[in-house]
Amino acid sequence: MTTSAAPPPSPTNGASKSDAAPSAGSSRRGAPARARRRADTRFVLVCLLPALALFAVFMIVPTMNVFRMSLYTWSGFSPDMRFVGLDNFRHLLDDKQFVRAFQNTVALLVVVTVVTMGMGLFLAAIMTRQRLRGRNLYRFVLYIPNVLSVVVIAAIFSAVYDQENGLLNGTLRLLSLDGLQQVWLGNQKVVLYSVAIAMVWQSLGYYMVLYMSSMASIPEELYEASALDGASPARQFFALTLPLIWENLRTTLTFFIMSAVNLSFVLVRAMTGGGPDGSSEVLLSYMYKQAYTNSSYGYGMAIGVVIFAFSFLVSLLVSRATRREPLQF
Amino acid sequence: MTTINSPRPRADRPRTGRVLTHVLVVALALAITVPVAWVLLASLKRKSEFFGSPWTLPKGPHFQNYVDAFVTAHMGQYFLTSVFVTALGLVFVLAVSVPAAYVIARYEFRGRRLVELALMAGLFVNVNYIVVPIFLMLVDWDRSLIDVFPGGFFIDNPAVLSLVYAATSIPFTIYLLTAYFRSIPVEYEEAAALDGASRFRIMTTVMLPMARPAVTTVILFNFLAYWNDFIIALTLLPGEGKTLQVGLLNLFTAQKAAADYGRLYAGMVIVIVPVLLLYAVIQRRLIEGMASGGVKG
Numbered sequence: 001m002t003t004s005a006a007p008p009p010s011p012t013n014g015a016s017k018s019d020a021a022p023s024a025g026s027s028r029r030g031a032p033a034r035a036r037r038r039a040d041t042r043f044v045l046v047c048l049l050p051a052l053a054l055f056a057v058f059m060i061v062p063t064m065n066v067f068r069m070s071l072y073t074w075s076g077f078s079p080d081m082r083f084v085g086l087d088n089f090r091h092l093l094d095d096k097q098f099v100r101a102f103q104n105t106v107a108l109l110v111v112v113t114v115v116t117m118g119m120g121l122f123l124a125a126i127m128t129r130q131r132l133r134g135r136n137l138y139r140f141v142l143y144i145p146n147v148l149s150v151v152v153i154a155a156i157f158s159a160v161y162d163q164e165n166g167l168l169n170g171t172l173r174l175l176s177l178d179g180l181q182q183v184w185l186g187n188q189k190v191v192l193y194s195v196a197i198a199m200v201w202q203s204l205g206y207y208m209v210l211y212m213s214s215m216a217s218i219p220e221e222l223y224e225a226s227a228l229d230g231a232s233p234a235r236q237f238f239a240l241t242l243p244l245i246w247e248n249l250r251t252t253l254t255f256f257i258m259s260a261v262n263l264s265f266v267l268v269r270a271m272t273g274g275g276p277d278g279s280s281e282v283l284l285s286y287m288y289k290q291a292y293t294n295s296s297y298g299y300g301m302a303i304g305v306v307i308f309a310f311s312f313l314v315s316l317l318v319s320r321a322t323r324r325e326p327l328q329f
Numbered sequence: 330m331t332t333i334n335s336p337r338p339r340a341d342r343p344r345t346g347r348v349l350t351h352v353l354v355v356a357l358a359l360a361i362t363v364p365v366a367w368v369l370l371a372s373l374k375r376k377s378e379f380f381g382s383p384w385t386l387p388k389g390p391h392f393q394n395y396v397d398a399f400v401t402a403h404m405g406q407y408f409l410t411s412v413f414v415t416a417l418g419l420v421f422v423l424a425v426s427v428p429a430a431y432v433i434a435r436y437e438f439r440g441r442r443l444v445e446l447a448l449m450a451g452l453f454v455n456v457n458y459i460v461v462p463i464f465l466m467l468v469d470w471d472r473s474l475i476d477v478f479p480g481g482f483f484i485d486n487p488a489v490l491s492l493v494y495a496a497t498s499i500p501f502t503i504y505l506l507t508a509y510f511r512s513i514p515v516e517y518e519e520a521a522a523l524d525g526a527s528r529f530r531i532m533t534t535v536m537l538p539m540a541r542p543a544v545t546t547v548i549l550f551n552f553l554a555y556w557n558d559f560i561i562a563l564t565l566l567p568g569e570g571k572t573l574q575v576g577l578l579n580l581f582t583a584q585k586a587a588a589d590y591g592r593l594y595a596g597m598v599i600v601i602v603p604v605l606l607l608y609a610v611i612q613r614r615l616i617e618g619m620a621s622g623g624v625k626g
Binding site: 039040041043044046047048050051052054055057058059060061062063065066069123126127130132137138139140141142143144145147148149150151152154155156157158159160165166167170171174201204205206209210213233258259261262265266269270284287288291292297300301304307308312 | 363575593
């Protein structure tokens, strides 16, 4: 699939102008050159094929299968696989649980994105601009959740949210705020927010560190000049910092959407199982349920296609909506 | 908290604002440390101590929870499975990605743009979407090999799990390595070529050592991804052999139903502590790697 006969001066280096790369040295004409080119081709193939084969078998083929299987009804293990065209997608519209999972996913995306990005930016600005004492320690601590697994986070939050012996209700009791006690994961009205808090807890430090590193590259003079002009820290944040890291912000937003869709799934899977009564179901967890619990693989894959299209579309829209003239410093 | 010793105290900067922001940062840091520390403490409590206020300290260390978690709940065995799967996954991904990244960075060949484009697209395919088809594909392979391996080969095989981990992190790994290889000047390779080194030797003895920072970054990120994964392991190892994360989830479900938390918290500590230790050692490196483009999905 890649190369049978490499075109002209074979080993050229991708980055620099020099055309004498690895195997240069001897004369560059006639038979030796051709032999060398063949050897290059062989080397490229040997180096490339294992990676491409793995990538094709475990990523490209399964991805295409998601799309293909969404057009069939299939219970998975039986050979009875029937082509139904777009029927699966048509059913989705009448499926109340699917609609609810969709709404929950969108709600989580919006809430978690706004809160995490807002707080992440704010914290990063404080940490880079105000030279807090012990900021390395805070950075270390705030990043911890990002190295923990989702199961651990789910377990920690179950311990925090536990109705009887949980940290949260226990603290509320201690502060005599008994009225605020909740069945945090068992109340249909609250459960989605409980999941959202766990998501913010998990990803806040990651985005903070990411923004800190792009803010650190803004030259100090700009801040000094604006301070002389009498700009307040808040003013500096909106007039200087934000526009200057805008491109970085856009990129992270795209990645954020993708990872939030996934994170919500794994957390829901481990924490609530989608309950109570589907009130914390998200798209991926519903897909998983249809595929394995309900053995409706075709229908499950149709949900998968919707998630694909949805997150792709949202990323595209977000990237369009946030486009600005890039600023340089 | 003190704000007096700040490096450049400025009269025009409102002090209350500084105090408030500091309070906020401390509060957030506590919101992270308190639950984690609480789990560590709770893992030493006796069963009877879990009822009542969650703020009481354990009366004395109750290490039996750990013995129970390691032995009775098989967390020790799952730990070994996780070590095996993670290590093998790293070996696989490096073995295929380093050469591929090298030729993509340094050789001009037909279809290179296409390969790069496909790998780029792969960055956006999260494994959660495709884990079902992967599972079905492996089931299918097992079925066609039923005569050779009656017990099945691909499902419930930790080595196959490692292979899937490696495959799904190929786009990210090659992306990072290629960028780094391109930043190394070609002169080193030219010199080695003049000395008569073969292509393979140049790659392994000249380029690979120079790319060590990128390789370390890749190892760190992939380590965390493989070690912390839960959905793929849950799907591909449905039998008795489990990874630590899946084992923890089972423990979680079982202990919650039995309202017996000690073993569960001990299990959580077993999962948390190695990662925290590693993080403490490599945090600088991890954060630098992240800043240099290690964006993960």
